[in-house]
Amino acid sequence: MNIDYSVLKKYPLCDRCFGRLYGKLIRSSNFDRGHALKLAKAIELEEDLRTALEKMNETPENSEVNPTDLEKLEEIKELMYALHKTGTSGIKLDLIDDIEKYETKFKNEAEYEKNEECDELCPWCKGIFEPENIEKVAENVVEALSEYEFDSFLVGTKLPKRFKELENEIETPFMESIRQEFGRELGKVVVPLIKRRVDKENPDIVVMVNPYNQKVTLQVNPVFIKGRYKKLVRGIPQSHWDCRSCRGKGCEKCNFTGKQYMTSVEEIIAEPFMDVMKGSSEALHGAGREDIDVRMLGHGRPFVIEIKEPKIRKVNLEELASKVNESGNVEIINVEYGVKKDVHFFKNEPHKKTYLAHVECEEKVSNEEVAELVKKLEDLTIDQRTPDRVSHRRADLVRVRKVYKAWPHMIDDYNFELKIFCDGGLYIKELINSDEGRTTPSVSELLNKKCICKFLDVLDVHDYEDAENI
Template sequence: MEIINYEILKKYPLCDRCFGRLYAKLLHATNIERGRALKLYKALELEAKIKKAKEEGIDYKEELELLKVLVRSGFNKIRLKEVLDENIEKENCPWCRNIFDKQKIDRLLNKTIELLKDYDFDTFLIGTHIPNEIKELEKEIETEFMESIKQEFGREFGKLLAVKLNKMPNKEYPDIVVHINPYTEEIYLQVNPLFIKGRYRKLVRGIPQTRWPCRKCRGKGCEVCNYTGKKYPISVEEIVAKPFLEATKGTDAKFHGAGREDIDVRMLGDGRPFVLEIKEPKIRKIDLNKIAEEVNKDGRVEILNLEFGKREDKVLIKNTPHKKTYRALVECSEKINEEELKLLEKELENRTIYQKTPKRVLHRRADLVRIRKVYKVKVNKVDDNHFEMIIYCDGGLYIKELISGDDGRTNPSVSSILNKQCICKELDVLKVHDDENNEKININNIEGGNNGRNE
């Protein structure tokens, strides 16, 4: 079986680099070295055949034509002066079209460096774009050992840029992707987000986790929202993101939380895990502790345990289920006694809860039955009509409806067990449990009481 196809050179006068690229997965060498060696070998073979044919007086037209093909594709015709005396000119390679020319490469390097000068980054990646006609050519001449020209250009240009900038290429997590079309010399930057992960505590009621667009104008601004575009004036996202955007000079920020609490619910304890995604940052080296101090001065939100993250963290944080411990202040329509509260603790321990989507969120959530579990409940009587519950349960359980019953849509509920109408007057998240498998849960050690009620 013939592995090397020299016939392709009759239709396409490929330069040494491009001919060598057809067999890039064979022999550890550069494409130029490989292509030059293959042409040299063929030229030796053809010259030997031509000389022998001359001696024997037989036809060597086919060998001579292929020798001319080699010259048109860049082989040095001076080396063939004994057998080829025609004036044959080298033709332009239709595959690379001189995109590896030193002057062009230098021009692209200078343009890229100029675009990058305003950005703080450590790693980069070259994204090479090639015209459709080059893609079609590659399909036509493809071999099982071929490397795409975009792969070679990206690799070789990346090496040169790394030396110029003293930066490292990174295929998995580049800070910046330099997109280049070496044929048209178009260049643009893809500045990848900066991810910061940590935990937040929401110390006051009345603010949502993320920016809540006005339902009337959908964020455009109208009389209803006082032309702010927002239903609520501030959010945890905005309080946290503002100093990070200022420090990084990013264009925007996106807040990803491990679930979310209602607007009137506080997030206490050691906080809820979150990832802050900063879009197109110009500065990446920032002092996380200093920014945390600035956020915490606000008094409404605290952030802690900050560290730099990766893109996978935002997916992980949203897709990982977390059990939670809540503190709820319950108001009962009738007087309650200690015996009933002890019964409530017993009835809810390790109890499976069937919960239809609450009526209050039906406008934005699918109407289905969620099955969740309550693992442990601790109850403390406050007065004849109020008691405090510490509830350790699955994430995704609606606590307000666990208490009220939501007109029978949650079963069982505190109201159904006590046979009295109960409502949640105050609710706080005391803990978001990261790893229950390695964490021994004891809700007696999770404080409610004043820790839950003082604002």
């Protein structure tokens, strides 16, 4: 293959950086590869120069030198000077004196001086591979990590924009990025100091370094803890709501708390974990959500609590669960460490659910009517347009859901309970009241009586195997 040495005329790359342009070829260090390629080229140039001079010396004294030969001499001279500037030793620049008598004109002659000292830093690496720089960056990495508990880490290198642009300009198909090489060289120093394992797939912490200014930033990956929660009382939302009046800033209406509601399932669960794990923030991810006036009972709702940028990663989960349960409002069970994909599963996979609705009718309703209602609800497909009460925050579309089974319990002539096993995402209040016809069929429509859902509880959010046993 042809090695492109012309890049050295514009950028005096050091041996390491020139070797990196061909880093995917032959097993060798970038420094050794670059040094060997330059040395081989220097030998070739000297041979070509001597041959060209011999040819010129054979030219009769009164004859003009062939312009092609002059162009070749110009090219040889420029590349010899370029190699010299990159620190390649042994180049015999005095040989070029022998062609001065031919009054050859060189386009870039003014840029070079034979006796020039090669003390400029390489424009690509700028000396970042010097041991003192790597040791200083390693020291900064160790200091940045000192406040965190972790088992695994990964070091990444961040390049300033101008060096990215340079890489793009001089890139070859065989180039290794300077990011890769610096990360590798830094790792040789950092790993023995930190004494943690390197994990390229799922590290606890990603360390990003800028080798040019020695700055270190950390990407501390979150801890995911999963379980199931029960909401034992009404009047508590699942997640924190900012005050509608001040949007979280604090005002008289919210008693300067910034909250629409004093607490939430999210806050009750998160508080003990945040106190111990010292995270920067948190997020609760649930398998759906219940309304503020609905309890979550039974085996509870699957959830994942995400603790962001934790300084402590290993905690006693049962002990923290007990602290949550002391609230009397929320209870969590089956607590264990999770992974990021659990969030996707809980939030996006469908979960069938069982509800208990207290139905109140405007007119008297008989046992026979309720029994007939239950028969009609079995395996019934429901077309449900986005309820009016949530249309301001949900897309206006028609969802198709199914009621699989229902069980009745009469309370009096106007009230009965309805246990409903159905698809997740079915709005039960609207299934009962019809939402002005936006849900069809509905309990009101099937009974031909105006009905409302007076109280509602979620009895279970089913795993697939649970649903089969209803």
